[in-house]
Amino acid sequence: MNIYDVSEKANVSIATVSRVINGNPNVSEKTRKRVLEVMDELGYTPNVFARSLGLNTMKTIGIMCADSSDPWLASAIYYLEQELDSHGYGSILCCSGYLPETKKKYLELLRSKRVDAIILAGSHYVEAAARDNEYLLEAAKEIPIMLVNGHLEGHQIYSTVCDDSGAVCSAATDLIKSGHQSILYLYAGNSYSSIQKMEGYKKALSIAGLPFREEMTLLCPKDPDDTQQLIEHAADSGLVFDAVLAAEDIMAVGAVKYANKHGIKIPQDLSIIGYNNSILCRCTNPEITSVDNKVEALCTTTVNTLMKVLANGNVPTKATISAELIKRGTTNF
Amino acid sequence: MNIYDVSEKANVSIATVSRVINGNPNVSEKTRKRVLEVMDELGYTPNVFARSLGLNTMKTIGIMCADSSDPWLASAIYYLEQELDSHGYGSILCCSGYLPETKKKYLELLRSKRVDAIILAGSHYVEAAARDNEYLLEAAKEIPIMLVNGHLEGHQIYSTVCDDSGAVCSAATDLIKSGHQSILYLYAGNSYSSIQKMEGYKKALSIAGLPFREEMTLLCPKDPDDTQQLIEHAADSGLVFDAVLAAEDIMAVGAVKYANKHGIKIPQDLSIIGYNNSILCRCTNPEITSVDNKVEALCTTTVNTLMKVLANGNVPTKATISAELIKRGTTNF
DNA sequence: TTGTAGGCGTTATCAC
DNA sequence: GTGATAACGCCTACAA
Numbered sequence: 001m002n003i004y005d006v007s008e009k010a011n012v013s014i015a016t017v018s019r020v021i022n023g024n025p026n027v028s029e030k031t032r033k034r035v036l037e038v039m040d041e042l043g044y045t046p047n048v049f050a051r052s053l054g055l056n057t058m059k060t061i062g063i064m065c066a067d068s069s070d071p072w073l074a075s076a077i078y079y080l081e082q083e084l085d086s087h088g089y090g091s092i093l094c095c096s097g098y099l100p101e102t103k104k105k106y107l108e109l110l111r112s113k114r115v116d117a118i119i120l121a122g123s124h125y126v127e128a129a130a131r132d133n134e135y136l137l138e139a140a141k142e143i144p145i146m147l148v149n150g151h152l153e154g155h156q157i158y159s160t161v162c163d164d165s166g167a168v169c170s171a172a173t174d175l176i177k178s179g180h181q182s183i184l185y186l187y188a189g190n191s192y193s194s195i196q197k198m199e200g201y202k203k204a205l206s207i208a209g210l211p212f213r214e215e216m217t218l219l220c221p222k223d224p225d226d227t228q229q230l231i232e233h234a235a236d237s238g239l240v241f242d243a244v245l246a247a248e249d250i251m252a253v254g255a256v257k258y259a260n261k262h263g264i265k266i267p268q269d270l271s272i273i274g275y276n277n278s279i280l281c282r283c284t285n286p287e288i289t290s291v292d293n294k295v296e297a298l299c300t301t302t303v304n305t306l307m308k309v310l311a312n313g314n315v316p317t318k319a320t321i322s323a324e325l326i327k328r329g330t331t332n333f
Numbered sequence: 334m335n336i337y338d339v340s341e342k343a344n345v346s347i348a349t350v351s352r353v354i355n356g357n358p359n360v361s362e363k364t365r366k367r368v369l370e371v372m373d374e375l376g377y378t379p380n381v382f383a384r385s386l387g388l389n390t391m392k393t394i395g396i397m398c399a400d401s402s403d404p405w406l407a408s409a410i411y412y413l414e415q416e417l418d419s420h421g422y423g424s425i426l427c428c429s430g431y432l433p434e435t436k437k438k439y440l441e442l443l444r445s446k447r448v449d450a451i452i453l454a455g456s457h458y459v460e461a462a463a464r465d466n467e468y469l470l471e472a473a474k475e476i477p478i479m480l481v482n483g484h485l486e487g488h489q490i491y492s493t494v495c496d497d498s499g500a501v502c503s504a505a506t507d508l509i510k511s512g513h514q515s516i517l518y519l520y521a522g523n524s525y526s527s528i529q530k531m532e533g534y535k536k537a538l539s540i541a542g543l544p545f546r547e548e549m550t551l552l553c554p555k556d557p558d559d560t561q562q563l564i565e566h567a568a569d570s571g572l573v574f575d576a577v578l579a580a581e582d583i584m585a586v587g588a589v590k591y592a593n594k595h596g597i598k599i600p601q602d603l604s605i606i607g608y609n610n611s612i613l614c615r616c617t618n619p620e621i622t623s624v625d626n627k628v629e630a631l632c633t634t635t636v637n638t639l640m641k642v643l644a645n646g647n648v649p650t651k652a653t654i655s656a657e658l659i660k661r662g663t664t665n666f
Numbered sequence: 667t668t669g670t671a672g673g674c675g676t677t678a679t680c681a682c
Numbered sequence: 683g684t685g686a687t688a689a690c691g692c693c694t695a696c697a698a
Contacts, residue, residue, distance in 0.1 A: 050675030383691030
């Protein structure tokens, strides 16, 4: 079943059939109708492989993420897929893991599939060391690279980021203004957004004239119980704090568990703010105040930018979106 | 940059280059080496479009799910993608939503992309009414359809399911044996697995000689607060229960919130069991006892079955995996 | 062991 | 408005 079968049955040339398929106006209404009927009758669908070969594009975008089961990334994937689909693009998904080598390997894999562009979802793709980002610059020589919540300068590299720094700074400032002096900061690593967030924390302290103390920052695993233990250990060692600001909701959950376990009253004796505004915030008692970093907006903006890029439009290489604090029971403002 | 460029530079025919690419043994070691060197030097990658056209396959599997941001589906996608990748297959992702029309549309979309098979992740694809499954049977005439936690009989349709019925029955029986007489059952809808679970609940009651009472089952939305309110309303209306068995963790979270709000002691006055063993179970206080329905095993089994199918092996059309109860603080056994 | 040539199903460029 | 025909890049009989 191919274009020849259709052309034969409709008594036209394959060129005409092709025109009908592609909506070329140079076909008489009569012919078009006949061809469409035959196509329908035969249940004909154009072969995408042949079409891709000729056009050298599959109208497909590669989406990379470290781990699609991470809640934030999972919803990012959802919004990206939906938005791409609405623009007539398909998506091929790769979970690259967090290691540089595997990231590189999967990027190559996607490139070998000749996707039209690659979207890197999440802030795990831009490393602190410039040489570790070389592979991205390299790939961007060939196809557009879109970063969702990561930032890197380079030809054909476009970033859409949330103002994580500003959001954390603002959240910390809210805590300080409502009377908190010692904010324990829980962070997850040193990805692009982790660094931004940490800077926001430092900035808020600096604005308020409070000193930044290394021991008030805790590198936490992405697990509520492990986080709880870490906090417990810090407190046992004499660390005093009246608020917890977490770079990820899951760590804020750990803080809530810590407080509940030790009979510390939330928010009277301990205020807690999470980040991402995920469903986890609504599972604890009390529910967690959290920064909504606008996954959906990040994703739709990314796709819209990409569409402009693919249409050879001129587009800014960096777009920034503002976060929003969602107030719940772990804070008293 | 194509096979001709390589052949020219290596002073061999394109046939030889092709043989080298495809690991055909009929090439002298010397030639192979030279060709590989040239390929490397030129940075040559075979064009997948041309290859796909000739072979009529892209070594790509379509993955459909209702909503990739659902935690269970998100991890299913993760495991499917990883397992497919390890077998040298790529994955095209589609989020179809929950409506029959859109499911159908996306299935067609995937088919038009000529994927080698389609994996339907989650139990939302098999409807109660036979005629609503017609589109699956139709598609299965052309390519293999794999159901992850759904079951449908048909040519080229393969199912891998968790024994949801047995798991719920066993959990309910545990509750009954530990002294509970009135188990409130929270369910999510009437998908394949929802029906299985409900049957498990009924079976446990029947085995214990307890009556099944319609009013002891609550159809809940996938939201902890809405679920909590629903339970509250039922209790206000005079419904009495000493245990809650939920078909999804998120509803169990709602039950915990209900108990916490009303000062009901868990598990002394109310036992709660969830389903999926997701991260949500570890966010509440106390943590929720939950049924682990083995997403990873379901996914790897599905992919392994698929690989056999694609290799024309003879494989059973249905595989069943057992669930496991993970005991935590919301039960006293 | 290696090379030649035909086919995979489109799209696009010419003529007419 | 329509039709022939040459790409697109690869694989694979079949020949040598």
